[in-house]
Amino acid sequence: MPIIVHKYGGTSMANIERIMNNANRIAKDIQKGYQVAVAVSAMSGETNRLLSLADEIDPFGSGRERDMLASAGEQVSIALMAMALHKIGVGSVSFTANQAGIKTDSFHTRAKILSIDDSRLRAVLDNGKVPVIAGFQGITDAMEVTTMGRGASDTTAAAVAAALDAERCDIYTDVDGVYAADPRIVPRAKKLSRISYDEMLEMAGAGSKVLQTRSVVFAKKYKVPLQVLTSFDDLPGTMISEEVEGMEEVLVTGICSDKTEARLTLFGIPDQPGIAAQVFEALNDDGISVDMIVQSVGHDAHANMSYTVNKTDLGDAIKATERVSKTLSAKETGVDEKVAKVSVVGVGMKSSGGVAARMFRTLADKGINIYMISTSEIKISVVIDEDYTELAVRTLAKEFGLEEEG
Amino acid sequence: MPIIVHKYGGTSMANIERIMNNANRIAKDIQKGYQVAVAVSAMSGETNRLLSLADEIDPFGSGRERDMLASAGEQVSIALMAMALHKIGVGSVSFTANQAGIKTDSFHTRAKILSIDDSRLRAVLDNGKVPVIAGFQGITDAMEVTTMGRGASDTTAAAVAAALDAERCDIYTDVDGVYAADPRIVPRAKKLSRISYDEMLEMAGAGSKVLQTRSVVFAKKYKVPLQVLTSFDDLPGTMISEEVEGMEEVLVTGICSDKTEARLTLFGIPDQPGIAAQVFEALNDDGISVDMIVQSVGHDAHANMSYTVNKTDLGDAIKATERVSKTLSAKETGVDEKVAKVSVVGVGMKSSGGVAARMFRTLADKGINIYMISTSEIKISVVIDEDYTELAVRTLAKEFGLEEEG
Numbered sequence: 001m002p003i004i005v006h007k008y009g010g011t012s013m014a015n016i017e018r019i020m021n022n023a024n025r026i027a028k029d030i031q032k033g034y035q036v037a038v039a040v041s042a043m044s045g046e047t048n049r050l051l052s053l054a055d056e057i058d059p060f061g062s063g064r065e066r067d068m069l070a071s072a073g074e075q076v077s078i079a080l081m082a083m084a085l086h087k088i089g090v091g092s093v094s095f096t097a098n099q100a101g102i103k104t105d106s107f108h109t110r111a112k113i114l115s116i117d118d119s120r121l122r123a124v125l126d127n128g129k130v131p132v133i134a135g136f137q138g139i140t141d142a143m144e145v146t147t148m149g150r151g152a153s154d155t156t157a158a159a160v161a162a163a164l165d166a167e168r169c170d171i172y173t174d175v176d177g178v179y180a181a182d183p184r185i186v187p188r189a190k191k192l193s194r195i196s197y198d199e200m201l202e203m204a205g206a207g208s209k210v211l212q213t214r215s216v217v218f219a220k221k222y223k224v225p226l227q228v229l230t231s232f233d234d235l236p237g238t239m240i241s242e243e244v245e246g247m248e249e250v251l252v253t254g255i256c257s258d259k260t261e262a263r264l265t266l267f268g269i270p271d272q273p274g275i276a277a278q279v280f281e282a283l284n285d286d287g288i289s290v291d292m293i294v295q296s297v298g299h300d301a302h303a304n305m306s307y308t309v310n311k312t313d314l315g316d317a318i319k320a321t322e323r324v325s326k327t328l329s330a331k332e333t334g335v336d337e338k339v340a341k342v343s344v345v346g347v348g349m350k351s352s353g354g355v356a357a358r359m360f361r362t363l364a365d366k367g368i369n370i371y372m373i374s375t376s377e378i379k380i381s382v383v384i385d386e387d388y389t390e391l392a393v394r395t396l397a398k399e400f401g402l403e404e405e406g
Numbered sequence: 407m408p409i410i411v412h413k414y415g416g417t418s419m420a421n422i423e424r425i426m427n428n429a430n431r432i433a434k435d436i437q438k439g440y441q442v443a444v445a446v447s448a449m450s451g452e453t454n455r456l457l458s459l460a461d462e463i464d465p466f467g468s469g470r471e472r473d474m475l476a477s478a479g480e481q482v483s484i485a486l487m488a489m490a491l492h493k494i495g496v497g498s499v500s501f502t503a504n505q506a507g508i509k510t511d512s513f514h515t516r517a518k519i520l521s522i523d524d525s526r527l528r529a530v531l532d533n534g535k536v537p538v539i540a541g542f543q544g545i546t547d548a549m550e551v552t553t554m555g556r557g558a559s560d561t562t563a564a565a566v567a568a569a570l571d572a573e574r575c576d577i578y579t580d581v582d583g584v585y586a587a588d589p590r591i592v593p594r595a596k597k598l599s600r601i602s603y604d605e606m607l608e609m610a611g612a613g614s615k616v617l618q619t620r621s622v623v624f625a626k627k628y629k630v631p632l633q634v635l636t637s638f639d640d641l642p643g644t645m646i647s648e649e650v651e652g653m654e655e656v657l658v659t660g661i662c663s664d665k666t667e668a669r670l671t672l673f674g675i676p677d678q679p680g681i682a683a684q685v686f687e688a689l690n691d692d693g694i695s696v697d698m699i700v701q702s703v704g705h706d707a708h709a710n711m712s713y714t715v716n717k718t719d720l721g722d723a724i725k726a727t728e729r730v731s732k733t734l735s736a737k738e739t740g741v742d743e744k745v746a747k748v749s750v751v752g753v754g755m756k757s758s759g760g761v762a763a764r765m766f767r768t769l770a771d772k773g774i775n776i777y778m779i780s781t782s783e784i785k786i787s788v789v790i791d792e793d794y795t796e797l798a799v800r801t802l803a804k805e806f807g808l809e810e811e812g
Binding site: 016019050062065066068069072075079080082083087096098143144 | 422425426456459460462463464467468470471472474475477478479481482484485486488489490492493499500502504505549550551
């Protein structure tokens with residue numbers, strides 16, 4: 001029998017009524033002839049409640065103990081979800097990460113899945129029952145409890161789907177799919193019926209918060225289609241899958257904006273090989289990851305180099321930049337926090353040129369200045385003044401036809 | 407170095423302030439030269455909160471899933487307790503039952519400890535750190551999570567103390583010790599500085615709620631002294647230990663009352679061997695446990711038999727009694743829910759007679775009628791009309807000198 005994995009996020013687990021609702025949804029897929037495995041998040045607000053208790057003691061306390069604490073939230077959810085299934089006559093067994101054999105590395109609070117031992121899960125499925133697996137958490141070889149970062153229940157679901165060779169992984173969340181642009185900015189933004197793994201990865205990197213990026217990486221690697229849909233309605237969601245025919249006919253699939261980054265600039269550094277490496281080694285040594293990088297040639301064999309980092313790392317990034325500035329005898333350093341990154345994403349760009357030109361022209365027509373540009377095969381990102389973010393997104397959505405007609 | 411086990415109950419874990427307070431207490435014992443291991447309960451109210459979520463779905467749901475759910479409460483506590491110790495510079499590692507190797511049988515919601523693998527706990531202690539162990543929960547050989555009944559964190563603590571060959575197990579609770587009588591009934595009841603394991607077991611069986619009975623059984627078996635004391639103050643508590651010299655000089659150590667039982671009577675059953683067995687096999691087959699039993703010879707070779715059962719089992723017990731009544735052609739059956747058991751306990755009774763006579767005389771002087779009597783080597787229990795419970799306890803406390811002077 002084909003297997004589907006359902007994943008229910010916090011808002012879908014908010015109370016018993018919603019949990020019973022999920023149980024009925026699972027029963028429906030079983031009636032359709034599927035075997036169903038379930039991954040769940042903690043009840044909405046629970047992870048925050050637990051971590052704020054920890055913060056009362058020490059906001060910078062042991063990662064091991066924070067994981068021990070936070071993982072209790074999912075343990076509550078799996079038990080309640082299994083009980084809800086029993087209540088409507090569906091056999092079910094809950095699984096902690098330990099019981100499901102979800103092995104991770106030992107980097108507490110940001111562990112990565114190494115392997116899943118699917119034998120117990122399969123035994124339960126073969127017995128006609130629904131395994132309900134704790135999302136977010138893992139277990140190390142030394143039996144230490146780990147967690148994998150906020151939103152990681154998506155990754156658990158995708159990894160379980162991969163391990164069970166599932167036909168599909170349905171991610172039930174509080175939005176009913178992936179939109180071509182943020183509906184808070186573009187009210188009539190189209191809901192996408194399909195998007196490719198690569199587009200979704202670019203969207204996630206460009207500021208879309210629908211899914212944890214790693215869940216898409218897993219799904220792509222193991223070719224498991226992910227569906228994003230809501231548990232509050234019966235609407236079809238957005239299918240994230242490999243590229244299918246016709247996808248490239250759409251030039252731009254989505255537009256994202258991201259205000260979480262700041263821009264740093266080194267002015268007047270020597271224009272010679274190895275300089276960029278020196279700068280980014282320094283940042284990397286301090287554990288700072290850099291997103292966009294642009295180097296522009298100035299004059300007198302000097303260049304300017306701009307890069308963006310997450311605002312949470314800004315303090316450290318400024319220190320590292322000043323250190324490197326001294327070493328390279330830079331003329332000046334600059335920091336700009338009031339910037340936003342706006343990106344257009346689409347596999348159609350691979351076969352059709354001209355998107356960049358249209359994007360820059362559209363922004364120019366609105367008088368929006370572009371500070372940085374970065375491109376991938378299927379994405380173009382620009383950094384602009386933060387104040388123009390919404391205007392840029394709305395104008396580009398219209399330009400590339402990402403609004404519903406009528 | 408000698409080891410002490412601390413156990414903190416729900417009220418001692420009510421909030422971060424109290425948890426920090428416990429950490430300081432642990433640090434003090436370390437400064438005194440002890441190695442300390444800690445067992446904790448869920449934060450006060452948490453187990454009830456979790457189980458009421460379960461009850462919203464199904465109050466009679468799967469024991470396995472109720473255990474999965476409820477055990478999350480202790481997981482939160484161990485993490486917070488370990489963080490609190492870190493905060494004051496005391497190394498600490500939290501342990502789920504799985505990590506501590508607390509193996510139980512697989513009777514969910516009422517599992518019993520089979521063994522504790524002390525190797526990881528000892529390694530942490532030898533490393534100069536404090537292991538903080540989840541009370542109440544266990545793990546089966548099949549990696550199933552179990553719980554051991556309400557109040558079972560006491561048992562975890564005693565079992566850990568036994569496994570670690572601890573010098574003492576300090577049970578921090580919301581009362582500051584064991585009293586000779588319930589202070590709500592006898593306001594000036596003496597606090598006991600010492601009580602023997604056997605006396606404590608009889609007190610627990612007779613209605614004292616201070617400790618889970620099984621914790622005392624463990625402590626007695628492995629000869630670990632238990633101390634009951636409060637974490638809200640610095641007063642010495644009550645030491646529960648083997649009998650020491652002088653204990654027998656006190657005739658009566660404590661008085662308890664218990665209103666949780668009901669009395670059933672079979673009137674006019676044949677007065678012949680094997681009848682009692684028939685009655686109690688019938689009750690046992692239905693999973694009903696009987697506390698006191700009294701058989702009295704009537705006339706015409708007929709007898710009456712009375713027994714007490716917990717009121718929660720009364721419905722089932724009535725059914726079983728009526729079935730057996732038919733088989734034995736009993737003349738009548740009787741049910742009395744308005745009864746109380748009042749018991750006096752003391753190792754002094756072993757060497758001195760006359761306690762029973764004094765007890766019965768004291769009750770008779772107040773016009774209190776005795777329905778049933780049952781005795782052990784160190785306990786005398788009587789069943790009386792529920793309305794007279796407090797009067798009986800107060801009068802007996804005075805008679806046997808269990809109030810503070812002055």
